[in-house]
Amino acid sequence: MADNQATAPIYDALIRHIKDSRGNFHVPGHKQGQAFDTEVLSLFGRILPMDMTEVGELDDLHQPTGVIREAQELAAQAFEAEETFFLTGGTTAGNLALVLSCCRRGERLIVQRDSHQSVFNGMALAGVRPVYLSGRSDPMTGGLNPIKPEDLEEAIRRYPDSKGVFITSPDYFGRVQPVAELAAICRRHGLPFLVDEAHGAHFSFHPELPDAACHAGADAAVQSTHKMLPAMTMASMLHLKGGRVNREKVARWLRVIQSSSPSYPLMASLDLARRWMVQKGQGALSELLSSLSLLRVKIRGLSYLEEVTSDDPLKLSIRAKKSVSGYRLLDWFGKRGIHMELADHKRVLAVFSVGTSQEEIGLLVKLLIQLDKEVIHMPGEKPVEGLDVPVISESRLALGEGSSAWSDILLEGAVGKVAAEMVIPYPPGIPLVLPGEIFTAESIRWIQHILDNGGRVRGIRPGFPHKVYVIQ
Ligand SMILES: Cc1ncc(COP(=O)(O)O)c(C=O)c1O
Structure with missing residues (x-):
């Protein structure tokens, strides 16, 4: 196990490489900044020499044996994991890889209903049947309370063949789930407990912050290092602990999902963010x-x-x-x-x-x-009522199913129709309607409200009037 948190192995190797290199006969085509738009070279010029490929001692993200492996080991230590994978495709890539590693076509996964689209996309790719679990509505705030541990117990009792549990903690707004209690339930049932911790990479570095998922008993946590720590956009980490998530499978799926030419500036920024946080965080x-x-x-x-x-x-x-x-x-x-x-x-x-x-x-x-x-x-607005979300429900479709018989219809005419596509206000990227769910008057009012207020909604046919995709 590497133990020198004061080093940044990927960054250090890049600097050594830049110093020692006398000729460059490899990609990328800008040749470490020798050819680039001259107008912007003053801005980009400092970073281009670091935009390298797998040459010399720069190692290989998909089969790391040198500096990348060392950097990942240092990160695992810093974030209380046993193994850490650097991600250059954001937490999106990590969430996809986790779902694909834990479930096969037709299997069930218990998933928090207000998860990010990447979790549902992972399930669509894997052909998984989701069991949705939600916090209960809070009549005072109109929002959702954290998931009740007894509701997770009940979901597992109703769907004992589920292959794992995937929750999000914290959410975009900083609300955490009772991670330790949910993890203990999963451990008792021998189920992998996966946490989308995109917004919580800073939790490991201060006692006044909530517990990090890995500390609280998660088997896997994916963090957008770029969101809350000083790393570059798209730079994330996937942390694993224990043996309930198959590490080989995760590595294999990451090779499928991520580019075979991962960005060295992104990987170096992960390495440097970890070092900075350990030293000064x-x-x-x-x-x-x-x-x-x-x-x-x-x-x-x-x-x-x-x-x-x-x-x-x-x-x-x-x-x-x-x-x-x-x-x-x-x-x-x-x-x-x-x-x-x-x-x-x-x-x-x-x-x-x-x-x-x-x-x-x-x-x-x-x-x-x-x-x-x-x-x-400022003009006041009519309050919008919260959506009524069932605490436990099963999707009528394996996600990704039924894609052949789609049609698009006017948004206002979609009440009672089965959605074919996720309808996602972005940000935050949490689907309002999922494939297989029925459009209700309420959900349509919400979509309309967001659009009327200049919000962006993905999964709506581009142009006007607004149309949505439904299964015929
Ligand atoms: C809860 C949650 N999970 C995952 C993601 C995806 O993260 P990334 O942008 O690192 O791919 C986001 C992005 O906003 C998110 O809010």
Whole structure:
């Protein structure tokens, strides 16, 4: 086991390679930046020499024996895993590989209903029959509560042939699931417990943050290192622990799913993010957390805005006390050059990380004070009712089935029809309607509401009037 967290083996090897190389007769075609659009070379030029392929001692992501293996071992140590795979296709690639590794065609998987599209796409590729599990609706907030452990027990009792359990924790807004309790249930039943931890890569680095999934007993956790830690977009990690997920199969599926020419800048950024967090993460997070506590004191003093609290202090959801949509708030910030992560009908989400500067937090405070004065004059909107989601339900289709008999019909005419395609507000990428589910008046009202507010919805036929795909 590698034990030197102060090194960054992939990055170090790249730097050695750049220094020692005297001629380059391999891909990529820009030849380490020798040919590139000259207008942008000042921006791209520093990174292009690192954009390499598997030459010299740079190792091979798909069969690592050298620096990539070492870097992955260091990451496994830092994130409390037994084995870590670097991903250059984001958590999307990791989620696909996990589903494909754990299930075969026609088998069942218990899956959180509000999972990311990549989990459902994995099930469609594998031909898996989903058993949906959901938190119960909270009448106070209109949202969903965390999954109740007894509901997972019940799902396993009803579907004892299920091949595993796949949940998401935390969600986009920072709400966590009772990971340790759910993991204990899965362990008792001998089921692999898989966690989409795309938004929780920072949890390992500060005691005031929720427990990381690997620490709490997950067999597998996939993290978008690029979302919450200082790594480049698409750079993620898949962590495994214990023997319930077959490591060979995961490696095999990752070879299928990911490019055979993975990006070295992305892999180096994973290596460097791990080193940075091990060396400086706790200190930087402590500073950030105390600035965020002060920010929250200011927010509590506002008259017309409030925080929708969550479990992750690095996520801040703001809503107006009167019914102004989150989309309107997002737009208000956007017009002032402040770009928030996303909005929904009731809130706007700000995401912080160790990269957030004090100046930015100061600016946010000023703007929140200004918005607090203006929000009262913004037009109110009719609240949208929460969707009624069953706690346990079985899909009428194996995902990916029934693709031949599709047609598209007007959105407003789809009530009672069976969806052929996922309908996904993006962001956050959580399908509102899944293949095999029936369009209800409620779900259509939601889709329409998002579209009317300028939100993007995938799975709708491009153009106007809006059409959706249904099974005939
Ligand atoms: C819960 C969740 N899982 C998975 C993903 C996919 O992550 P990536 O962008 O790293 O592929 C996202 C992306 O937003 C997400 O929100």
